[in-house]
Amino acid sequence: MPPRRSVSVRSILAAIAAAAIAATAAVAAGAAELRGTGDLGVVIERAKGRVQIVDTTARTSLGVVDGLGDLSHASVVYSRDGRYAYVFGRDGGLTKVDLLERRIAKRVMQAGNSIGGAVSQNGRIIAAQNYTPGGIKLFDAVTLELLADIPAAPGPDGQPSKVVGLADAPGQRFVASLFDVGEIWIVDASDPRQPGVRRFRDAGRQPYDGLVTPDGRWYLAGLFGEDGLALVDLWNPDRGVRKVLPGYGRGEEKLPVYKMPHLRGWAIAGGYAWLPAIGRHEVLVVDTRDWREVARVPVAGQPVFVIARPDARQVWVNFAFPDNAQVQVIDAESRKVVSTLAPGRAVLHLEFTPRGEEVWISARDDHRVVVVDTASLKTLATLPADSPSGIFFTSRAARMGF
Amino acid sequence: MPPRRSVSVRSILAAIAAAAIAATAAVAAGAAELRGTGDLGVVIERAKGRVQIVDTTARTSLGVVDGLGDLSHASVVYSRDGRYAYVFGRDGGLTKVDLLERRIAKRVMQAGNSIGGAVSQNGRIIAAQNYTPGGIKLFDAVTLELLADIPAAPGPDGQPSKVVGLADAPGQRFVASLFDVGEIWIVDASDPRQPGVRRFRDAGRQPYDGLVTPDGRWYLAGLFGEDGLALVDLWNPDRGVRKVLPGYGRGEEKLPVYKMPHLRGWAIAGGYAWLPAIGRHEVLVVDTRDWREVARVPVAGQPVFVIARPDARQVWVNFAFPDNAQVQVIDAESRKVVSTLAPGRAVLHLEFTPRGEEVWISARDDHRVVVVDTASLKTLATLPADSPSGIFFTSRAARMGF
Numbered sequence: 001m002p003p004r005r006s007v008s009v010r011s012i013l014a015a016i017a018a019a020a021i022a023a024t025a026a027v028a029a030g031a032a033e034l035r036g037t038g039d040l041g042v043v044i045e046r047a048k049g050r051v052q053i054v055d056t057t058a059r060t061s062l063g064v065v066d067g068l069g070d071l072s073h074a075s076v077v078y079s080r081d082g083r084y085a086y087v088f089g090r091d092g093g094l095t096k097v098d099l100l101e102r103r104i105a106k107r108v109m110q111a112g113n114s115i116g117g118a119v120s121q122n123g124r125i126i127a128a129q130n131y132t133p134g135g136i137k138l139f140d141a142v143t144l145e146l147l148a149d150i151p152a153a154p155g156p157d158g159q160p161s162k163v164v165g166l167a168d169a170p171g172q173r174f175v176a177s178l179f180d181v182g183e184i185w186i187v188d189a190s191d192p193r194q195p196g197v198r199r200f201r202d203a204g205r206q207p208y209d210g211l212v213t214p215d216g217r218w219y220l221a222g223l224f225g226e227d228g229l230a231l232v233d234l235w236n237p238d239r240g241v242r243k244v245l246p247g248y249g250r251g252e253e254k255l256p257v258y259k260m261p262h263l264r265g266w267a268i269a270g271g272y273a274w275l276p277a278i279g280r281h282e283v284l285v286v287d288t289r290d291w292r293e294v295a296r297v298p299v300a301g302q303p304v305f306v307i308a309r310p311d312a313r314q315v316w317v318n319f320a321f322p323d324n325a326q327v328q329v330i331d332a333e334s335r336k337v338v339s340t341l342a343p344g345r346a347v348l349h350l351e352f353t354p355r356g357e358e359v360w361i362s363a364r365d366d367h368r369v370v371v372v373d374t375a376s377l378k379t380l381a382t383l384p385a386d387s388p389s390g391i392f393f394t395s396r397a398a399r400m401g402f
Numbered sequence: 403m404p405p406r407r408s409v410s411v412r413s414i415l416a417a418i419a420a421a422a423i424a425a426t427a428a429v430a431a432g433a434a435e436l437r438g439t440g441d442l443g444v445v446i447e448r449a450k451g452r453v454q455i456v457d458t459t460a461r462t463s464l465g466v467v468d469g470l471g472d473l474s475h476a477s478v479v480y481s482r483d484g485r486y487a488y489v490f491g492r493d494g495g496l497t498k499v500d501l502l503e504r505r506i507a508k509r510v511m512q513a514g515n516s517i518g519g520a521v522s523q524n525g526r527i528i529a530a531q532n533y534t535p536g537g538i539k540l541f542d543a544v545t546l547e548l549l550a551d552i553p554a555a556p557g558p559d560g561q562p563s564k565v566v567g568l569a570d571a572p573g574q575r576f577v578a579s580l581f582d583v584g585e586i587w588i589v590d591a592s593d594p595r596q597p598g599v600r601r602f603r604d605a606g607r608q609p610y611d612g613l614v615t616p617d618g619r620w621y622l623a624g625l626f627g628e629d630g631l632a633l634v635d636l637w638n639p640d641r642g643v644r645k646v647l648p649g650y651g652r653g654e655e656k657l658p659v660y661k662m663p664h665l666r667g668w669a670i671a672g673g674y675a676w677l678p679a680i681g682r683h684e685v686l687v688v689d690t691r692d693w694r695e696v697a698r699v700p701v702a703g704q705p706v707f708v709i710a711r712p713d714a715r716q717v718w719v720n721f722a723f724p725d726n727a728q729v730q731v732i733d734a735e736s737r738k739v740v741s742t743l744a745p746g747r748a749v750l751h752l753e754f755t756p757r758g759e760e761v762w763i764s765a766r767d768d769h770r771v772v773v774v775d776t777a778s779l780k781t782l783a784t785l786p787a788d789s790p791s792g793i794f795f796t797s798r799a800a801r802m803g804f
Binding site: 033035036038039044056057075078079080082100101107122123171172176177216217232269270271288290294298310312313354356357358375394395397398399400 | 411433436437438439440442458459480481482483484485486501502503523524525558572573574617618670672673690691692707712713714715756757758759760777796797799800801802
């Protein structure tokens with residue numbers, strides 16, 4: 001069929017060029033990004049306000065995504081398809097990062113000072129825990145639209161309490177602790193625009209962090225203002241808050257604490273919980289059937305993260321300053337340190353590959369991430385990174401309490 | 403710039419059309435497939451030799467992939483990126499299915515009669531367990547190139563034994579049972595072209611299935627030829643095989659067994675294992691600390707799969723004929739059946755979404771898959787499927803012993 005006269009050769013050429021560019025762009029995007037997301041993750045580059053996107057199969061960095069604000073205490077949760085990372089910044093920024101297109105998909109400033117968040121069991125709701133103003137906000141995971149704003153109860157100064165230790169629990173629930181008023185709240189987000197809140201008052205003095213066990217049954221909050229831990233049985237919330245491990249804490253002498261340990265990085269292995277002691281060079285072993293201490297393992301410094309290898313055979317520990325250039329490996333059966341590694345200066349975090357054959361370790365002051373074989377303890381790869389802190393793999397999407 | 407005279411308008415139009423088609427195809431492929439893989443899965447359509455690819459967020463079927471041979475006892479493992487499903491057919495076919503492009507990426511006929519397989523901890527090796535000829539074969543996960551062929555020890559008839567109960571274990575190991583010779587083998591595939599084999603003779607009479615616990619520590623084999631189970635401590639293989647649960651089996655009276663239960667579908671919840679009793683209308687509760695029976699739960703029929711909801715609060719059970727139109731829900735705390743569902747005729751399998759808020763159930767004779775909310779027990783979606791059997795979600799890629 002001959003062309004109509006009104007179509008100029010020039011416009012035809014322009015159309016060809018446009019079509020060719022579109023085709024090339026589409027093919028390039030498709031070729032670069034058509035891939036599974038099960039072996040992806042992000043590394044926080046805290047000083048630059050950006051994340052690296054990494055591939056744990058190839059042990060490489062795929063690129064960076066910039067413009068995420070203050071990431072000095074950042075944490076990450078994932079969409080249930082593993083494509084999007086939700087990055088909680090210290091400045092209240094909540095950024096949804098597309099790992100496949102390696103760009104920001106959405107970003108909202110949702111508070112003045114925030115300390116992290118969680119994703120609901122069904123992946124549809126993102127919850128942020130905030131210091132200023134103190135409270136919990138719920139967002140639609142797709143659009144980041146605000147669904148509910150739950151102010152915290154006011155503390156002694158009349159301001160809403162800081163919220164800490166927020167974790168997801170089965171049944172579209174979130175559990176959190178209120179530092180300034182000593183309460184634990186269970187938020188039922190089944191109807192996220194009308195969330196229900198169940199308050200447990202007198203939970204303990206100054207809860208500073210909390211966690212939900214991997215099976216979703218127990219919520220455990222660490223207390224800064226007294227010794228012991230606060231425990232809620234989420235299967236039986238009517239039983240209220242129980243105090244356990246009366247010896248857990250700084251003790252009568254108020255030990256100096258160089259960095260509060262992260263309870264979230266706790267370990268359950270073989271029915272035992274491995275907890276960082278506060279201010280002591282020890283890891284505590286606790287029987288989760290009765291929440292009694294059964295052993296203490298001496299380690300190289302004040303533990304910060306205590307994390308079980310996914311197969312539960314080893315427990316890995318990093319430390320507060322001045323012992324933070326070391327990482328120790330505890331054998332879960334003998335309950336003894338079996339190896340001490342020196343992966344770099346200022347080890348801030350470590351993350352196991354989903355089935356535990358390798359571990360990624362961030363060494364902030366050496367600006368690198370080190371990938372270690374957990375069987376041979378050999379270094380398999382070293383990736384440059386600017387002041388790396390948290391490392392988060394997409395396999396978290398399928399796990400509870402993260 | 404004016405066009406050269408030698409370019410005809412007709413050829414320009416052809417170029418436009420080609421570019422437009424290319425662009426459209428590329429955009430369509432990109433648009434259809436650029437997605438995370440964490441919420442994907444496959445449903446086996448056993449009679450048609452094909453799989454449906456499903457999306458657990460939208461609760462929909464995305465399409466079918468055909469030509470997989472005899473899928474009458476098919477099982478599936480995943481690549482560590484979640485993009486590829488490895489489908490083991492009964493006829494010895496091993497098919498690598500690309501979930502994103504929805505096509506067969508590779509296919510080999512690797513045996514005459516096969517019963518499933520496993521993927522190594524690091525995702526790099528696929529192992530097949532075969533009946534004819536009896537043995538284990540190791541394949542490269544990327545290319546499906548044969549890396550090693552490990553014939554089974556010969557049985558009383560001089561033929562290599564059938565291999566059953568193959569499971570992955572930490573340290574790039576596989577563990578399997580040899581039905582005809584009563585042995586358990588640990589295969590070390592660290593060097594997959596030169597695998598090491600450690601044999602445990604006299605493991606028990608006629609092991610018919612086996613499993614590795616979710617923490618990777620224990621291998622447990624069911625015995626058809628005697629009562630009891632064979633247990634290997636993979637942390638301490640030198641201790642050999644131990645017989646546990648002497649009351650587990652068909653007993654002195656040799657109960658009729660309508661379908662051998664699948665041990666692989668077992669449940670660990672709160673340190674207790676939930677096992678299908680053989681030939682009895684019971685689920686056994688076993689303490690994994692000492693492998694002693696602590697309770698029996700009466701159920702509606704002979705259990706086939708006994709599977710814990712990922713948060714360990716519920717244990718779901720399906721049954722052998724003639725009770726196979728029911729599914730029962732056991733409360734893990736009270737150890738009582740709390741609900742009985744009738745999702746359809748001939749329930750063959752069930753699979754929980756990664757964090758347990760929903761369960762997918764296949765009803766073969768009603769040609770449907772039913773998606774149920776595990777809290778309300780309401781049906782959320784019903785998907786047509788031709789004689790559906792196994793359902794396998796990509797979250798298995800991140801778990802051990804699957």
